[in-house]
Amino acid sequence: MAIITISREMGTGAYHVAREVAKRLKHTLVDGNKIIELAPQFGLDPEILKRVDEKPPVYITAEDRAHxxxxxxxxxxxxxxxxxxxxxxxGRGSQDLLAGAQNVLKIRFVAPFEDRVESLSEREWIDPDLARELIRKSDHQRGGFIHFYFNRDWHDPLGYDLVFNSARMSQSAIIESIVAAAKDPRLKDGDDETDRLIDEMILCKKVETELLRSNAIENIHFRISVKQKAVKLSGHVHSENEKRETLRIAAAVEGVAKIDDDLQIVNYKSYKE
Known part of the structure; x- marks a missing residue:
């Protein structure tokens, strides 16, 4: 059955719908709580997770690289x-993370701003002015995350398969629509290709993560791509030592069977502000 991704504006009631759809389809809901539960298995401190989740890095300082x-x-x-x-x-840009997969059903929840304010203030028992501020900041942060990390407009409807205005449709109608869409047999056509794609993406992300953690590599000004278990590095580094460390780190990542080196050395003097 299809992998489902959900993108949401704050105050649209998307979380309740996601829980109900998960129950109906017997799917696992991977939300913030589930990620916190799994984080220690991947060496990620839950407290750090809360600080960086859905917030874009800027890649300037060592702290940004850790982010x-x-x-x-x-x-x-x-x-x-x-x-x-x-x-x-x-959330978390899942629809863009899996952009190349064919068996993904991409859902988006929207609603007029004041409807979301009313919904959030009633649900959380907070002042409407505070709800407005929270929603405004949430929209800015999540939209900025998608734009920075995936270079896409968060509001572009072509990034989704179904867009629901939760102020216009009942939650029961939305749930029925998603359940029906998830069972569309055409979404199963890409299952095998999606498995291969995900394996390659995981390996690529593991290599990039280890490089980001290294103090020996000042900036990642090169492209990392994976085909099967072969990792290709193309672009430029700033010294012979940096190139050597890049290749060593990438080759040491579990699952990498081969390194294709297309790195060029470009010497430069860093500008200090």
């Missing part, structure tokens, strides 16, 4: 869950 490495680990968790099948991936 990016933690985000990669979250993506590895999502991909490992997707590989098992029968899952709903809730």
């Amino acid at each position: 990016a490495a933690h985000l990669n680990t979250i993506e590895i968790i999502l991909l490992e869950c997707a590989k098992k099948g029968n899952v709903i991936l809730y």
